Each structure stands twice: as C-alpha cells, then as structure tokens.
Amino acid sequence: MPLVAQQFLLLVGKDLKIEARSRQTIGLVTVLGLLIVVVLGLGLGGGAAGGFGATVVLWVAYLFSGVLCFEKTMAVERSESALAALMLTPISHGTLFLAKLTSNLALMAAVALVITPAGVLFFSFDLSAAPFTFAAVMSLGIIGFAAIGTLFAAVVSSTRLQGGLLAMMIFPVALPLVIASTQLLIHQFRDQLPVGGMGLGVLVAFDAIFLTASWLMFELVLEP
Amino acid sequence: MNDYVLAAYTIGLLLLWGYAASMWLECRAAARRHVEVRQTKGGLP
Amino acid sequence: MIAARSSSFFTETNPAPLALRAADLGKTIDERSVLQSIDLSIAAGQFVAILGINGAGKTTLLKILATLMPPSSGQLQLFGLDVPRHAAQARARLGLIGHQSMLYRDLTARENLELFARLYGVQAPRRRAEELLSIVGMIDRADDAVKTFSRGMCQRVSIARALVHQPDLVLADEPFAGLDVPGAAAVERLLSDLHAAGKTIVMVNHDVLQSLRLAERVIVLGAGTIAIDRPARVSDAPGILAELAGTDPQFQPGEMVIR
Amino acid sequence: MSGIQSKFVRSFWIVLALLFAADLVLIIRYAPDERSMGVIQKIFYLHLPVAINTFLACLTTFVASIAYLWQRKGWWDDLAAAAARVAVQLCAVVLATGMIWGRAAWGVWWTWSPRLTFSLILFLLYVVYLVIRSSVEGRERRAVIGSVYAIIAFLDVPLVWLSARLLPDIHPGSVQLEPAMKLTLAASFVPVTLLAVGLIFTRFVLNRTDSVPRNSAQANAPRDVRTMPLIAGVKAIRYTDGAL
Numbered sequence: 001m002p003l004v005a006q007q008f009l010l011l012v013g014k015d016l017k018i019e020a021r022s023r024q025t026i027g028l029v030t031v032l033g034l035l036i037v038v039v040l041g042l043g044l045g046g047g048a049a050g051g052f053g054a055t056v057v058l059w060v061a062y063l064f065s066g067v068l069c070f071e072k073t074m075a076v077e078r079s080e081s082a083l084a085a086l087m088l089t090p091i092s093h094g095t096l097f098l099a100k101l102t103s104n105l106a107l108m109a110a111v112a113l114v115i116t117p118a119g120v121l122f123f124s125f126d127l128s129a130a131p132f133t134f135a136a137v138m139s140l141g142i143i144g145f146a147a148i149g150t151l152f153a154a155v156v157s158s159t160r161l162q163g164g165l166l167a168m169m170i171f172p173v174a175l176p177l178v179i180a181s182t183q184l185l186i187h188q189f190r191d192q193l194p195v196g197g198m199g200l201g202v203l204v205a206f207d208a209i210f211l212t213a214s215w216l217m218f219e220l221v222l223e224p
Numbered sequence: 225m226n227d228y229v230l231a232a233y234t235i236g237l238l239l240l241w242g243y244a245a246s247m248w249l250e251c252r253a254a255a256r257r258h259v260e261v262r263q264t265k266g267g268l269p
Numbered sequence: 270m271i272a273a274r275s276s277s278f279f280t281e282t283n284p285a286p287l288a289l290r291a292a293d294l295g296k297t298i299d300e301r302s303v304l305q306s307i308d309l310s311i312a313a314g315q316f317v318a319i320l321g322i323n324g325a326g327k328t329t330l331l332k333i334l335a336t337l338m339p340p341s342s343g344q345l346q347l348f349g350l351d352v353p354r355h356a357a358q359a360r361a362r363l364g365l366i367g368h369q370s371m372l373y374r375d376l377t378a379r380e381n382l383e384l385f386a387r388l389y390g391v392q393a394p395r396r397r398a399e400e401l402l403s404i405v406g407m408i409d410r411a412d413d414a415v416k417t418f419s420r421g422m423c424q425r426v427s428i429a430r431a432l433v434h435q436p437d438l439v440l441a442d443e444p445f446a447g448l449d450v451p452g453a454a455a456v457e458r459l460l461s462d463l464h465a466a467g468k469t470i471v472m473v474n475h476d477v478l479q480s481l482r483l484a485e486r487v488i489v490l491g492a493g494t495i496a497i498d499r500p501a502r503v504s505d506a507p508g509i510l511a512e513l514a515g516t517d518p519q520f521q522p523g524e525m526v527i528r
Numbered sequence: 529m530s531g532i533q534s535k536f537v538r539s540f541w542i543v544l545a546l547l548f549a550a551d552l553v554l555i556i557r558y559a560p561d562e563r564s565m566g567v568i569q570k571i572f573y574l575h576l577p578v579a580i581n582t583f584l585a586c587l588t589t590f591v592a593s594i595a596y597l598w599q600r601k602g603w604w605d606d607l608a609a610a611a612a613r614v615a616v617q618l619c620a621v622v623l624a625t626g627m628i629w630g631r632a633a634w635g636v637w638w639t640w641s642p643r644l645t646f647s648l649i650l651f652l653l654y655v656v657y658l659v660i661r662s663s664v665e666g667r668e669r670r671a672v673i674g675s676v677y678a679i680i681a682f683l684d685v686p687l688v689w690l691s692a693r694l695l696p697d698i699h700p701g702s703v704q705l706e707p708a709m710k711l712t713l714a715a716s717f718v719p720v721t722l723l724a725v726g727l728i729f730t731r732f733v734l735n736r737t738d739s740v741p742r743n744s745a746q747a748n749a750p751r752d753v754r755t756m757p758l759i760a761g762v763k764a765i766r767y768t769d770g771a772l
Contacts, residue, residue, distance in 0.1 A: 228632035
C-alpha cells in the first residue's frame with residue numbers, strides 16, 4: 001500500500017481511536033442535535049411546511065453538531081501541540097487535511113444517523129417516495145459542509161478564539177447548501193420532479209469548489 | 225416624485241456620504257495623532 | 270531506572286561537516302523584530318545551550334531551527350540542506366522536544382510511539398517503541414494513557430517520541446521546565462547519553478549552571494541577537510549571569526544568589 | 529508637495545458631489561417612468577450601480593487576499609480590509625434601497641426573493657469577515673486568517689447567486705429599458721463608482737498609516753518607496769481643513 005495511503009489510514013485511525021476512547025464528543029453532539037430537532041419540532045408543530053420543515057431543521061441540527069465535531073477533532077491536535085509533532089513527520093499537509101476531513105465526516109455520519117430518523121419522524125416527512133435521493137442530497141451537503149468546517153476549525157484553533165466564532169464563520173458560507181438541498185427536496189417530493197437541475201448542480205459545485213479550495217489552503221492556516 | 229423613491233434616495237445618499245464624512249473625521253483624528261508624534265519626535269517631514 | 274547500556278544503543282551518526290548553519294537569520298512578527306542577524310554554525314555532535322531572559326527570542330529561534338516557522342530574513346541550512354526548500358529531508362533528521370509533550374493524551378505511551386514510528390516509516394515500529402520506552406524507563410507504564418502521567422513521565426515519553434526516527438539533530442526547548450529533581454536528573458542523563466552517541470543537541474534553557482555542566486558551548490541571546498558565544502566552563506557562571514543581567518534592565522546582578 | 533495633493537483631494541470630492549447632483553437631476557427630469565411599475569422603478573438607478581460596486585469591492589478583497597497570501601506584503605492585507613469594509617457599507621445601501629423598492633412595489637418590507645436574499649447573504653458573509661478581523665490578535669495572523677476567509681467567501685458568492693435563484697421568484701424579471709433609461713443608468717454608474725473607489729482608497733490609506741507603528745523607529749525611518757505616494761495622499765487629506 002502506498003505510503004500516503006498508509007499514513008492517511010494511520011491518522012484517521014488515530015482520530016477515531018481517540019474519539020472512541022473518550023466518546024465525549026459523540027454523546028454531546030448527538031444529544032445536542034436531538035435537542036435542536038425536538039425543540040424546533042415542538043415549536044413549528046408537526047407537519048411544518050408540509051413536512052419540509054424537517055430538512056431545514058435537520059440542517060440546523062447538522063450545522064450546530066458539525067461545528068462541535070470540527071472543534072473537538074482540532075482541539076485534540078492542539079491540546080499538547082501534537083500538531084507540531086505531526087508537522088515534523090514526512091506527511092504532506094494535503095494528507096493531513098484529508099485525514100482530518102474523513103474523521104470529521106465519520107463523526108458527522110454517526111451523528112446524522114441518529115438525528116435524521118428523529119427529524120423525519122417528528123416532522124412526519126414521508127421519505128417513501130425516494131429515500132435514497134434524500135440520503136444522497138443530505139450526504140452531498142454534509143461533505144461540502146465538512147470541507148469548510150475542517151479548514152475553518154484549523155483556522156480558529158490556531159488562535160485563542162471563542163467557540164462561537166467557528167459557527168459564525170461556517171453558517172453564512174454553508175447557506176447555499178441549505179437552500180439548494182431544501183429546494184431540491186421540495187421539487188423532488190412535492191412536485192415529483194426528477195432530481196437534478198440547478199439544485200443538484202449547486203450541491204455538486206459546492207462540494208467540488210470547497211474540497212479543492214480547503215485542501216489547497218489548509219497548510220496556510222496550519223500553525224504549530 | 226413618489227415618496228418611496230424619495231425615501232430610497234435620501235437614505236441611500238445619506239448613508240453613502242455618511243461613510244465618506246465619518247472617514248474624513250477619522251482622517252482628521254489620524255492627522256492630529258500623527259502631528260503630535262511629529263512634534264514630540266520630529267518624525268516625517 | 271535508566272537501562273545501563275543505553276549509550277551504546279544509539280547508532281553512531283555519520284558526522285556531516287556542519288549540522289546547522291544560520292546566516293544573518295532574522296524574524297519580525299507583527300512589525301516587531303524578534304530576531305536580528307543571527308549567525309550561528311554548529312558542528313555535528315556538538316551540545317549547545319542557548320540562554321537568555323524571557324522574550325530574548327529563544328523559543329522563536331528554536332522554532333525556526335526546527336523548520337516549524339519560516340525566518341523573515343537570512344538563510345538556514347540543516348545538514349547542508351537549504352531550508353525551507355528541502356524542509357522535508359531536513360525534518361527527517363531532526364527531533365524536537367518542547368514545553369509541551371506533543372503526544373496524544375488519550376492514547377497510551379506505546380500507541381503514541383508506534384504512531385509516530387509508522388508515520389516516519391521506521392522499520393519494525395513495535396520493536397522500536399519497545400526499545401525507546403525501556404531506554405527512557407517508561408516500559409512499566411507503556412500501556413497507560415499519557416493523560417495519567419506526571420510531567421516528568423510525559424517529558425521522557427516526549428524525548429522517546431523525538432528519537433523514534435533516530436534523528437541526528439535534537440532540539441530541546443526548556444526540557445527541564447516543570448520537572449522535579451529525579452525527573453530532571455533522568456532527562457539530564459538522557460541528553461548526556463545522546464551527546465555521547467554523537468548526536469548534535471541544541472538546548473534552550475534557563476538554568477545557567479545546569480547548562481554549563483551539560484553543554485560544550487553556551488550562547489547567550491540578548492534582545493534578539495547573540496550576545497555571547499563561547500565554550501561552556503562552569504567558572505564562567507558569574508560572567509554569564511552578569512551578561513544575562515545586562516540584557517534585562519530591571520535585573521540587578523547583586524541580588525543573584527549563585528547556588 | 530502636499531499642497532497640490534490636498535487640492536486634488538478636495539476637488540475630487542467636490543467634483544463627486546457635483547456629479548451626484550447632476551445625476552439626480554438626470555434621473556428626475558430625463559429618465560422616463562417605466563410602464564408597468566411607474567416612478568418606483570427610478571430607485572433602480574441607485575440600487576443597481578451600488579450593487580455592482582459592492583460586487584467589485586468584494587472582488588478587490590478577493591484579489592488582494594490572494595496577493596497577500598502569495599507575496600505576504602502587509603499593504604495587500606490593508607487593501608483587502610479596506611475593500612471589505614466598503615463592500616459591507618455599500619451592501620447596506622443595496623439592502624436598504626432593495627427593501628424600500630420591495631415595499632413600494634409589493635407592499636411588504638421583506639420577501640425571500642432571489643435578489644434580496646443574495647444581497648443579505650453577501651452582506652452577512654463580509655460582516656463575518658470584519659468580525660473575524662477584529663477578533664484575531666497579531667497582524668500577520670489576522671492577515672492570513674482574513675485572507676483565507678475572504679477567498680472562501682468570494683468563492684461562495686456565485687453559489688449563493690445560483691441557489692438564491694432557486695427560491696420562488698415574484699420579482700418581475702428584468703425590465704426592458706428604453707434607450708433613455710439605459711443612458712441614465714450608465715450616467716449614474718459614474719458617481720457611485722468614483723465614490724466607491726474614493727472610499728476604498730481613503731480607508732486603505734488610513735489602514736496603511738495605522739499599520740505602521742507610531743512609536744517604533746520604523747515610523748520615522750524612510751519607508752518602502754512604493755507606499756510613499758499613498759502616505760502622501762493621507763497627509764494631503766490630513767491637512768485639508770475644508771472638504772474631506
């Protein structure tokens with residue numbers, strides 16, 4: 001196996017092992033996500049916006065729980081400045097970014113697997129028409145969101161900034177994701193239009209642009 | 225002239241020229257700060 | 270506690286002409302010049318101690334030497350390799366020990382060492398981690414999480430991490446900070462063994478006498494420039510203390526008590 | 529030397545004021561009322577030029593940020609900060625006029641129409657940029673983080689535009705402009721763009737003087753020749769007691 005792939009797996013393994021051992025983030029983040037879904041569910045009443053309230057509420061839950069995940073996985077590197085030791089090893093910053101992105105995505109996926117069913121349930125949003133489209137659209141969104149989150153978490157963690165700043169940085173940039181995925185699902189589920197068109201284009205373009213941009217700029221923000 | 229158009233232009237121009245005016249005040253403050261430095265230290269000609 | 274035969278274990282390093290050469294190194298951070306015109310050349314195998322009051326720029330200099338921070342001006346060459354152009358190769362031959370342990374607190378000592386060994390592409394990482402843990406005397410705590418360790422233990426595992434890829438140049442930023450007497454003695458022993466094995470060591474330290482005892486050459490950094498650079502003799506202590514005092518206006522030599 | 533410059537600066541702003549006045553006369557007198565929306569459509573002659581200049585200011589921030597990351601020269605970062613600040617200011621005007629137009633045309637202060645949503649998100653993106661800059665200590669650290677964010681924010685702008693167009697649009701599409709309207713629109717671009725450039729330049733020069741430390745020796749040492757004319761610009765502004 002090429003050295004780069006080996007290093008990548010080592011780093012992801014390290015992140016997941018640390019997370020499994022402390023298990024703090026997963027618990028905290030999942031409960032927060034659930035709380036958001038419950039509170040908004042109660043507030044907006046069951047079938048808000050014809051059940052499409054679910055997608056927006058899920059997005060709010062993803063955004064907040066995602067921010068906590070990104071912050072935690074970066075804090076692990078900062079706690080004993082282990083990042084400086086990592087930067088001295090012969091791994092490229094690109095691999096470091098991809099490993100950190102994958103660990104963040106793994107955490108987000110675990111959280112989403114708990115929150116999404118809850119959201120769909122509370123909002124009686126019947127997915128039966130096309131559950132896979134729903135899953136595909138949401139995962140495309142999460143990938144793009146994790147790309148920016150990983151980059152900005154590295155930025156925020158290298159300075160003594162407060163937590164709220166990371167959320168403030170990510171949310172406006174992630175808005176096109178929220179709009180596009182919500183509209184796409186409305187077109188899909190309510191108007192039975194085939195998936196595709198502008199909505200999907202925005203999601204795919206978002207992922208492509210920000211995966212490459214974050215990957216390129218990650219090393220600029222890395223501060224040992 | 226419709227009063228909405230009037231409102232739009234007054235607010236718009238007030239804001240635009242307000243920014244310019246506030247910056248002018250900052251320039252004067254910067255000038256005073258710089259002049260003080262110049263007197264105390266004989267700085268830039 | 271320290272394995273008796275540790276000094277023979279470190280492989281003899283091939284003595285390159287100059288381990289480290291810095292020409293007119295300078296660093297300005299936020300329009301404030303922290304380091305100016307640093308000219309330094311350290312032969313392979315030399316043990317150099319860098320002294321200086323807080324804020325003299327010692328840690329910044331060490332970060333630049335460790336290729337973690339680019340200099341604003343001047344040139345740096347490690348083992349004849351120009352940094353930052355060949356930073357990757359230079360990094361493969363240097364190890365850094367810092368204030369912080371640079372380990373993952375939630376992982377055990379063994380897991381940390383094996384992780385870094387594999388990242389560096391060391392052959393038989395498991396065996397290498399085992400050896401290093403026995404050298405630094407932490408073999409009995411190998412499978413405990415680092416967060417349960419005292420500062421002294423962390424420091425020793427940190428030294429093991431810095432040596433995992435058998436570097437030729439060891440950079441230590443105040444390795445004795447926060448250590449109790451036995452902890453400091455163990456670290457001193459390790460550094461001396463490294464030096465005996467021919468490694469080049471650059472240590473930033475506060476304790477003048479300890480530095481004079483351990484190092485061959487002492488450099489005093491004053492306000493970003495090299496004030497003194499001479500062989501280390503314990504008899505020099507008063508002169509160096511006076512020099513250190515000189516760099517710090519509020520510091521009165523009279524008050525100093527020489528231990 | 530600064531005498532001539534302060535005259536230039538003073539006359540710049542006076543001329544600009546005159547241009548604005550002339551443009552207003554043109555809009556009121558010359559531009560015909562639009563068939564469907566009537567006189568309300570005249571807000572367009574301020575709304576669109578300011579919107580375009582907002583975008584140009586964002587573009588300047590983007591280019592200056594890339595240039596900073598590439599050359600690491602302090603004044604690129606000052607330019608990025610200046611342009612972003614002006615972008616936020618102009619975007620506030622775009623939002624204000626847009627909402628008034630919405631109120632006049634459809635009787636409601638806010639609708640999630642593509643144009644208004646796009647302006648709002650753009651406004652938020654660059655307000656966040658200013659907040660980031662103010663909460664990071666250390667000039668170099670602030671410059672790097674600011675630049676990285678500015679680049680990501682600008683890459684996001686087309687996506688915001690595309691996703692906003694997905695929203696249900698009650699905005700009546702683009703109105704066909706009679707030649708007279710086109711002329712007025714072109715005419716009203718000039719003063720707004722000049723104002724934007726003047727704001728960015730002045731703010732840039734202010735940033736530039738703040739960034740050079742007051743008390744350190746550098747303040748008096750001969751500075752990098754390339755910035756001398758800019759600093760001279762500020763001195764010119766400084767000594768003008770009359771108009772800006």
